[in-house]
Amino acid sequence: MHTVFAVFLCCCVFGGYAQNRERYIVKSGEVPQKVLPAEAVYYFPGFVTGEATLRAGGKATQKFNYNYLLDEMQFLTVTGDTMAIAEPHLVMVIKIDSVSYYFDKGYLRELCQSNGYTLALRERLVQGDFKKESAYGTTSGTSSINSMEGISVGNNQIVTLEARREIFFIKRNAVFIGDRYNRFVRANKKGFASVFPEKKKAMEAFIGEQKINFNNLEDLQKLLAFCSQ
Numbered sequence: 607m608h609t610v611f612a613v614f615l616c617c618c619v620f621g622g623y624a625q626n627r628e629r630y631i632v633k634s635g636e637v638p639q640k641v642l643p644a645e646a647v648y649y650f651p652g653f654v655t656g657e658a659t660l661r662a663g664g665k666a667t668q669k670f671n672y673n674y675l676l677d678e679m680q681f682l683t684v685t686g687d688t689m690a691i692a693e694p695h696l697v698m699v700i701k702i703d704s705v706s707y708y709f710d711k712g713y714l715r716e717l718c719q720s721n722g723y724t725l726a727l728r729e730r731l732v733q734g735d736f737k738k739e740s741a742y743g744t745t746s747g748t749s750s751i752n753s754m755e756g757i758s759v760g761n762n763q764i765v766t767l768e769a770r771r772e773i774f775f776i777k778r779n780a781v782f783i784g785d786r787y788n789r790f791v792r793a794n795k796k797g798f799a800s801v802f803p804e805k806k807k808a809m810e811a812f813i814g815e816q817k818i819n820f821n822n823l824e825d826l827q828k829l830l831a832f833c834s835q
Contacts, residue, residue: 629734629774637768638675642775646731648717649705653682656702658691665783670702674731674777677712710790714782716826721834723801725793725826734774734775734798781826794820802833809833 630646633640644747645651653669660666668681678690679700693696694709701707706716714726782790783797791797795813799806812818812832 619639624672625777629776630731631772631774632769633771634771638775641780642675642731646775646777649674649729650702653680654702656700658700659698661696661698669678670700672707672713672715672729674729675775677730679707679709679713684772708784708788708790710782710784710788714784714790717781717823718830720827720830722786723834724788724790725823725830726781726782726784726790728780730778731775732778734776765790781823783826798829805833 629644630642631813632641639647649672653671655667656670658666658668658670670679670681672678673680673690676690679697680688680690681692682690694713697709699706699708708714708716708724708726712730714728717725718726719725781793783801784790785794785801791800798809802809809829809832812829816825816828818829820826
């Protein structure tokens with residue numbers, strides 16, 4: 607049962623960056639949360655013991671897992687219920703094994719750090735629509751209002767969504783750069799310039815000399831190392 611957590615939770619790692627082009631189909635009348643495979647919905651195969659550190663201080667140990675579909679960091683209660691952090695902006699970092707998650711308008715998984723600056727990956731399972739999919743096989747994931755319908759129980763409370771027609775879900779990834787206060791922006795030329803304004807001119811020269819490709823993770827790592835030195 608999915609509920610909401612109503613109280614506060616008292617070097618370089620690369621992996622899983624490549625876009626997953628597999629489509630997960632949900633038929634009309636089906637509930638995505640029930641029919642999508644667990645390996646598509648969650649980062650870890652199961653809930654794993656981790657530690658959440660609050661911005662205000664204090665730590666809490668729980669069994670966590672990140673939900674791509676809901677963009678939630680979930681954890682298990684002692685009774686086995688699945689709960690989600692209600693106010694994730696109060697959490698500074700969640701460390702699960704060797705994986706670190708931050709929150710800034712969504713969850714981001716750390717890829718690498720350099721002198722306190724971070725490259726992180728935002729990973730989502732977004733909805734597509736066969737009728738709206740472009741000739742290039744891309745989708746904006748914005749069709750959910752028209753193709754999903756709420757199922758209500760008691761006092762008209764919406765508890766889940768079902769598909770009105772056949773749709774699909776697909777993984778979408780985006781790399782972000784974070785400053786020393788864990789404020790993140792897209793890891794493109796504009797984003798790097800906003801994080802390192804004092805190095806804008808030198809950065810532009812470096813980008814040209816090194817032929818930096820902002821869609822290449824190794825190039826982003828190289829640029830981060832240069833800007834953060």
